Amino acid sequence: MTEPAMFQSRPRRRILWLALFALAVAVLVSVSLQPQPVEERLVRLQAQDEFGTESPLLGEALALQALLLDYRDDRLLLLKAQAALQVYPEWARFVMNLFGEEPEFQQALRAHGEYLMPPVMHFYQNAVGSIEMMNRVAGTGKVLTPEQRAWYAVNFANKEG
Numbered sequence: 001m002t003e004p005a006m007f008q009s010r011p012r013r014r015i016l017w018l019a020l021f022a023l024a025v026a027v028l029v030s031v032s033l034q035p036q037p038v039e040e041r042l043v044r045l046q047a048q049d050e051f052g053t054e055s056p057l058l059g060e061a062l063a064l065q066a067l068l069l070d071y072r073d074d075r076l077l078l079l080k081a082q083a084a085l086q087v088y089p090e091w092a093r094f095v096m097n098l099f100g101e102e103p104e105f106q107q108a109l110r111a112h113g114e115y116l117m118p119p120v121m122h123f124y125q126n127a128v129g130s131i132e133m134m135n136r137v138a139g140t141g142k143v144l145t146p147e148q149r150a151w152y153a154v155n156f157a158n159k160e161g
Contacts, residue, residue: 040062043062043065043069044058046069047068047069050072057082057085060085060093061093061097063097064093064096064097064100067081067100067101068082070101071106074110077109077110080109080110080114081096081109083113084096084109084114084116084117086114087114088114088117088118091117091118091120091121092114092117095116095117095120095121095150099150099151099154104154104155105154107158108157111158111161112157116154116157119153119157120150120153120154122153123149123150123152123153124146124149124150125146126149127143127144128152131144131149131152132144
């Protein structure tokens, strides 16, 4: 049997095998590596710069890292948010994902720190009779959602302390 003209000389055969090997490696690398959008990468790099490479905050969800990076201009707010994550990790993650960007929530968190989390979660998880009664008196005719009840707790903390 005769070989095709492309395979007749050794240098051409080596180049072909090298190209096939490079193609196989490229396919394996592209399949095994997960692409990361530029925004995600930037948030992760900024979080490493701001909080340090050994910070437990780097293990948090990307949205929470971005929120904490937004808080870095207000040092007290950032410290109170970190304290809330230390004392009530699950509740703080949940509540900060719900309301973290709202100025009213930030004001309440700045004033009350981690102590804000239990009442907000209580109102979120349980229908509070007095709030439901005020809602009925207001004539809305709708039952409050858990988010609305939790938001009531945030506003109450801002007004009443």
